Amino acid sequence: MLELRGLSKRFGGVQAARDVSFTVPAGRISSLIGPNGAGKTTLFALITGFHRPDAGSVVFDGAPIDGLPPEAIARRGMVRTFQIVQPFAGQTVRDNIAVGAHLRIRSRRAALAKAEEVAAAVGLDDRLDMDAAALTVAGRKRLEVARALATEPKLILFDEVLAGLNPSEIRDVLPLIRAIRDRGVTIFLIEHVMQAVMSLSEHTWVLNQGELIAEGAPQEVVRDPHVIEAYLGKGMAARVGGREQAHA
Amino acid sequence: MRPLVVLAVTFALIGLAPFAIASDYWLNLVIMTLYAALLGQAWNILGGYGGQFSFGHAAFFGTGAYAVAVLQVELGLNPWLGLAAGGLLAAGVGAFVGFCTFRYGLRGSYFALVTLAFAEVLRILSNSVWFTGAGVGILIPLERGAASFQFVDKAGFFWVIWGMALAAFATAWWIGHSRFGAQLMAVRDNEDAARALGVDAFRVKMAAITLSGFFSGLAGVFYAQYFLYLDPYIAYGPAISVESLLVPIIGGMGTIFGPLLGAAALQAVAELTKEVVGEAPGISLAVYGTLLVVMVLFMPRGLAGLGARIAGLGPRARRRRAARLEARNA
């Protein structure tokens, strides 16, 4: 579905991505984890055309998408959400979602109808006429998901959609993400909430200082000494003894 | 559907003016209000709905005005054809300015400064080439008659500006109810988020500035035929650029009726100033500047925002607000 080939990106003195290669399989939920500043968001930005990589290339759905702008990539069926939510403030929830719907739908009326349908799917149907800026954090995260979903993507990249939510809100959102996968949408997510990563994704990649340091089933990856060290610092790996689950 | 009804009724009522008003003085005021509303709506399409604040709409206005005048005087082109030429050339200047700025991702004050620079360059150019009459200006020879776009009575001019303004306002309505408009406002409110959802921000902004240039150019064409005289300062000077943005700022940016409210308010203030101070040179710019400061400081959402706030005192709005607060605290 999505193949990264040797992606590298440097910001001044920071190597945010270093020769990153992997393939995200279709139809599943996969994840990307790593400590703060590891380069996860940067990798999403490289994949979706917001940043140009210094080296490497990206193949999506069988075709290279190098050099394409974000809007062209979205049209091909890959959308991202933002870690820092980006609502169209001052516009209603319905209008926000309709912007996504308009990617495939010209008619205003049909796009608004689609927006209502998607809002119902993510549990925002009771707030359709509310100003997006007035939503709670949890509401805004749902709005990010709804807008992306309204574009009818093949692949969604979620950047920490669970961050800032309390445990009960997280419990509400997990089934939503699975439901999206069950509709046939491939999901690739960045997540800090390890419990969510474990319960959602079958495969995870671990990034540290721009480099892939591990990959595999999340339950195994979190026992990897390199991963524990990346999260908790040197020396911790030995003490933890690979039994504790890492939590960022 | 409702704004469309209000729009139709408003323009129908304004359309009664030539039948109801006998005095040329008052009909002229209505004409100048519609003219300012057209100028303001042109700016509003790009600035209000698109969030791209231009300080140089004179570049488009002046191009429309000079086009109809020069083509008429130098080539003998009928001014009705000049009308089309003026609108299209102004749209072309809009597209050119848009290409030069949006291509390079200029936003905010950088965009504003570049538009200002374009208008100034055009002012200096029109001051130096022969076919605009340079600094002396250009005079369109008097030839009264509808065929030469020089009506004997004011009603003829009224219908032209009424039609132009109606077209601009209908376009603003369309922006509020179409995919293009939804994308334009999305770009205004968050360009990155819009692009992530597949909005081609460059194309959308190009379309907005081209439309904006077109309507601004029509205002220029009208001005030229109404007053039959242009010079570089009138056509490309800062006064038009300021008036263009002041009208929607007073009335309410990004709202369909804002430019009409703003034009009426500005016209009233201009007439009052004339009564009180007389026609001192530069006085209108001084008044504009003061108004701009007052509006930005005390009424950033304009008269339309004030209307909404007054409407917001009603029980329905209170309930809505309470519901929103509740949801936020939930």
Ligand SMILES: Nc1ncnc2c1ncn2[C@@H]1O[C@H](COP(=O)(O)OP(=O)(O)O)[C@@H](O)[C@H]1O
């Ligand atoms: N636009 C940018 N300009 C400069 N440095 C950046 C930029 N974006 C990210 N970085 C740097 O790249 C590194 C990786 O950041 P990021 O991708 O946001 O990490 P993560 O999402 O894993 O927390 C950080 O050191 C960050 O400061």
Ligand SMILES: [Mg+2]
């Ligand atoms: Mg991040």
